[in-house]
Amino acid sequence: xxxxxxxxxxxxxxxxxxxxxxxxxxxxxxxxxxxxxxxxxxxxxxxxxxxxxxxxxxxxxxxxxxxxxxxxxxxxxxxxxxxxxxxxxxxxxxxxxxxxxxxxxxxxxxxxx
Amino acid sequence: xxxxxxxxxxxxxxxxxxxxxxxxxxxxxxxxxxxxxxxxxxxxxxxxxxxxxxxxxxxxxxxxxxxxxxxxxxxxxxxxxxxxxxxxxxxxxxxxxxxxxxxxxxxxxxxxxx
Numbered sequence: 001x002x003x004x005x006x007x008x009x010x011x012x013x014x015x016x017x018x019x020x021x022x023x024x025x026x027x028x029x030x031x032x033x034x035x036x037x038x039x040x041x042x043x044x045x046x047x048x049x050x051x052x053x054x055x056x057x058x059x060x061x062x063x064x065x066x067x068x069x070x071x072x073x074x075x076x077x078x079x080x081x082x083x084x085x086x087x088x089x090x091x092x093x094x095x096x097x098x099x100x101x102x103x104x105x106x107x108x109x110x111x112x113x
Numbered sequence: 114x115x116x117x118x119x120x121x122x123x124x125x126x127x128x129x130x131x132x133x134x135x136x137x138x139x140x141x142x143x144x145x146x147x148x149x150x151x152x153x154x155x156x157x158x159x160x161x162x163x164x165x166x167x168x169x170x171x172x173x174x175x176x177x178x179x180x181x182x183x184x185x186x187x188x189x190x191x192x193x194x195x196x197x198x199x200x201x202x203x204x205x206x207x208x209x210x211x212x213x214x215x216x217x218x219x220x221x222x223x224x225x226x227x
Contacts, residue, residue, distance in 0.1 A: 032214040034214075034215070034216070036218075042220055042221075043117075043204050043206075043218035043219050043220045043221050044156070044204070044218045045218070046215060046216070046217060046218075049214070049215065051214075089156065093214055099144065099161065099163075099208070099210075099214060100158055100161065100169065101146075101158065101216060103155055103156040104155075105155050106155065
């Protein structure tokens with residue numbers, strides 16, 4: 001099955017700086033890559049996703065890039081704000097037909113005011 | 114504001130007791146997923162339904178866990194008998210299906226088995 005690795009496990013940035021989180025996946029057949037933000041005591045919230053036929057997608061201050069050849073994708077957050085502090089998870093969708101999402105281990109982002 | 118709802122939000126029970134968790138998917142979504150989140154294992158898929166039919170429950174311990182969708186507005190996850198190692202946060206997610214891959218998570222049920 002799919003194996004997703006995520007780095008770093010923790011990340012601290014100053015408010016206003018950019019944050020980058022990277023993930024790699026193992027199954028070249030995977031074709032859907034969402035990113036989730038999880039705040040304390042809440043469920044994961046879908047913040048952006050990308051399909052394998054697209055190299056980059058942007059939504060205001062967040063963007064995701066995908067390199068299919070290298071099998072890695074990244075989340076970029078610009079002009080970080082304290083409310084961006086949370087745990088971020090990447091995931092890849094297995095294409096066996098079951099629409100299973102395989103999650104990375106998470107990155108705890110802290111934005112320092 | 115459509116969202117997935119889960120009840121109860123917290124459950125404390127003793128080992129050996131039956132636990133039932135409920136989920137109401139977003140109206141119109143035809144895929145439902147149950148996940149378990151622990152510090153050690155992260156987010157793990159337990160079961161997956163499409164149009165109320167179970168498609169994959171390979172992640173679930175079959176001897177004690179069961180998942181059902183009695184109707185399109187209710188999904189249940191049952192543990193009988195519960196064990197301390199079942200302590201975790203259980204999330205339900207739903208998705209539009211039909212070529213759309215998005216999954217939207219509920220707030221979770223935090224289960225503690227003593």
